[in-house]
Amino acid sequence: xxxxxxxxxxxxxxxxxxxxxxxxxxxxxxxxxxxxxxxxxxxxxxxxxxxxxxxxxxxxxxxxxxxxxxxxxxxxxxxxxxxxxxxxxxxxxxxxxxxxxxxxxxxxxxxxxxxxxxxxxxxxxxxxxxxxxxxxxxxxxxxxxxxxxxxxxxxxxxxxxxxxxxxxxxxxxxxxxxxxxxxxxxxxxxxxxxxxxxxxxxxxxxxxxxxxxxxxxxxxxxxxxxxxxxxxxxxxxxxxxxxxxxxxxxxxxxxxxxxxxxxxxxxxxxxxxxxxxxxxxxxxxxxxxxxxxxxxxxxxxxxxxxxxxxxxxxxxxxxxxxxxxxxxxxxxxxxxxxxxxxxxxxxxxxxxxxxxxxxx
Numbered sequence: 001x002x003x004x005x006x007x008x009x010x011x012x013x014x015x016x017x018x019x020x021x022x023x024x025x026x027x028x029x030x031x032x033x034x035x036x037x038x039x040x041x042x043x044x045x046x047x048x049x050x051x052x053x054x055x056x057x058x059x060x061x062x063x064x065x066x067x068x069x070x071x072x073x074x075x076x077x078x079x080x081x082x083x084x085x086x087x088x089x090x091x092x093x094x095x096x097x098x099x100x101x102x103x104x105x106x107x108x109x110x111x112x113x114x115x116x117x118x119x120x121x122x123x124x125x126x127x128x129x130x131x132x133x134x135x136x137x138x139x140x141x142x143x144x145x146x147x148x149x150x151x152x153x154x155x156x157x158x159x160x161x162x163x164x165x166x167x168x169x170x171x172x173x174x175x176x177x178x179x180x181x182x183x184x185x186x187x188x189x190x191x192x193x194x195x196x197x198x199x200x201x202x203x204x205x206x207x208x209x210x211x212x213x214x215x216x217x218x219x220x221x222x223x224x225x226x227x228x229x230x231x232x233x234x235x236x237x238x239x240x241x242x243x244x245x246x247x248x249x250x251x252x253x254x255x256x257x258x259x260x261x262x263x264x265x266x267x268x269x270x271x272x273x274x275x276x277x278x279x280x281x282x283x284x285x286x287x288x289x290x291x292x293x294x295x296x297x298x299x300x301x302x303x304x305x306x307x308x309x310x311x312x313x314x315x316x317x318x319x320x321x322x323x324x325x326x327x328x329x330x331x332x333x334x335x336x337x338x339x340x341x342x343x344x345x346x347x348x349x350x351x352x353x354x355x356x357x358x359x360x
Contacts, residue, residue: 006150006166006169006254006255007150007166007167007169008148008169008251009147009148009169009170009171009172009173010170010171010172011171011172011173012172012173012174012175012247013025013172013173013174013175014175014176014243014244015175015176015177016176016177016178016236016240017176017178018174018175018176019053019138019174019176019178019179020053020055021174022054022055022095022136022138022174023055025136025172025174026092026093026095026136029092029093029134030092031092032092032093032133032134033089033090033091033092033133034088034089034090034091034092035059035092036057036059036060036061036088036091036092037056037057037060037061037091037092037093037094037095038060038061038062038063038084038091038093038094038095038109039054039056039060039061039062039063039095039097040063040065040094040095040096040097040098040102040105040106040109041054041062041063041064041065041097041098041102042064042065042067042097042098042099042101042102042140043064043065043066043067043068044068044098045064045097045098045140046064050097050140050179051064054097061084061087061088061091063080065098065102065105067098067099067101067102067105068275070155070273071101071104071153071155071160071269071273071275071276072101072104072105072108072152072153072154072155073154073155073156074118074119074120074123074154074155074156074157075156076105077105077108077109077112077119077154078112078118078119080105080109081109081112081113084109084113085113090113090114090133091113091133092133092134093110093133093134093135093136093171094106094109094110094113094133094134094135094136095135095136095137095138096135096136096137096138097138097140098138098139098140098141099139099140099141099144099146099191100139100141100143100144100145100146100191100194100276100277101146103137103139103144103146103147103152103170104146104151104152104153104154104162105152106135106136106137106170107132107135107137107146107152107163107168107169107170108152108154108163108168109135110132110133110134110135111128111132111152111163111167111168112132113132113133114130114131114132114133115128115129115130115132119154119156119163120156120157120158122163123154123156123159123161123162123163124161124164125164125165126164126165127163127165128163128165128167128168131167132167132168134171134172135170135171136170136171136172136173136174137170137172137173137174138173138174138176138179139173139175139179139180139243139246140179140180140183141180141183141187141188141191142180142191142192142195142239142242142243142245142246143190143191143192143193143194143195143242143245143246143249143277144191144194144195144246144250144276144277145194145195145198145246145247145249145250145251145253146250147170147173147175147246147247147250148169148170148173148246148247148250148251148254149168149169149250149253149254150164150165150166150168150169150254151163151164151168152164152168153276155269155270159270159328159331160266160269160270160328161266173247175243175244175247177236177239177240177242177243178239180239180242180243181234181236181239183234185234185305186307187277188234188242189227189281189301189305189307190275190277190278190280190281191246191277192223192226192227192242192245192246193277193280193281193284193298193301194249194276194277194280195219195223195242195245195246195249195250196219196220196223196227196249196294196298196301197258197261197262197280197284197294197298198216198219198249198250198252198253198258199216199217199219199220199223199249199252199253200220200291200294200298201253201257201258201259201260201261201262201291201338201339202216202249202252202253202256202257202258203216203252203256204259204290204291204294204339205256205257205259205338205339206337206338206341206342207256207257207337207338208256209255209256211255212251212252212253212254212255212256213252215248215249215251215252215255216248216249216252216256218245218248219245219246219248219249219252222241222242222244222245222248223242223245223249224297225238225241226238226241226242226245227301227304227305228297228300228301228304232304232305233305256338257334257335257337257338258335258338259290259291259335259336259338259339260287260290260291260335260336260339260340260356261280261283261284261287261291262280262332262335263329263332263335263336263339263353264283264329264353264356264357265279265280265283266328266329266332267324267325267326267327267328267329267353267357268282268283268325268357268360270325270328271321271324271325271328272325281307281309282309282310282313282360283360284298285298285299285302285309286356286359286360290339313360314357314358314359314360317357322354322357322358323350323354325357326350326353326354326357327350329353329356330348330350330353336348
């Protein structure tokens with residue numbers, strides 16, 4: 001058995017209004033390198049009240065980045081890095097304020113500011129050569145687990161795969177439930193289901209263990225309170241719970257692994273640009289034979305919150321498209337191994353994976 005020795009977040013600030021502590025949190029770090037911070041902020045907040053509360057200083061660089069409809073790319077990270085370093089030198093740190101895509105941009109940028117060449121060279125496990133600079137995450141939507149994961153998922157010319165190593169993990173996160181209050185209902189559902197699916201897949205495979213189960217069980221309980229109980233819905237109390245569930249769900253998968261839904265999701269996102277959390281929901285509705293209990297509960301949540309997911313997408317996909325998607329998904333052996341067992345290569349053939357896509 002291989003024992004996992006993963007780095008966790010160094011520090012976590014949690015509570016309503018805790019975003020206001022950003023200034024004092026990063027003040028000791030400002031003396032590092034060239035004494036300025038890079039703020040990476042979801043373009044959704046440009047011109048909105050949050051944009052006036054960033055607590056940045058005049059010397060800082062602030063980038064409002066549009067992550068809709070596409071997820072972060074290797075080219076995007078390389079371009080940012082190559083713009084920042086000649087302009088002002090190495091920053092003291094990077095701050096990501098937004099959802100999972102912004103979190104991944106902040107994590108990837110912090111690494112690529114100290115590593116030479118294209119980020120495509122580092123897509124995979126433990127390929128990063130040097131530690132990145134200080135990076136802090138402020139999630140404004142909950143569910144992806146990006147605030148705690150050791151992966152910064154990027155779509156490159158050849159593959160969708162994360163920069164994955166201990167140095168990817170944030171040095172600090174600030175979890176302020178007030179920041180997720182304005183999330184539109186559909187995305188509140190999709191991102192929350194990402195946490196739910198993380199835990200179902202983490203549980204339902206050969207790599208689970210007491211550590212991953214402990215985090216996953218609690219995250220699942222919180223998801224049920226947020227999405228299924230009598231008091232289910234977007235309330236301040238449930239925002240508190242969802243923010244914690246997201247973090248715990250991320251830890252559950254870190255110490256275990258995700259499975260079939262995420263493997264298929266990578267193929268759908270890479271070829272069609274479908275946002276990750278939304279893609280997971282589209283796929284999970286068709287995986288009742290693989291995750292029967294989780295699927296049944298998921299469908300209850302869909303019904304309770306009146307969520308409409310697209311059907312019959314595959315009718316528009318020819319064999320070439322199916323092959324491209326299946327190739328992306330096929331090349332995720334850890335996910336298939338966890339979900340299907342040590343004989344996964346005999347089960348998760350290209351034909352099997354194409355058939356899963358045909359369900360959509």
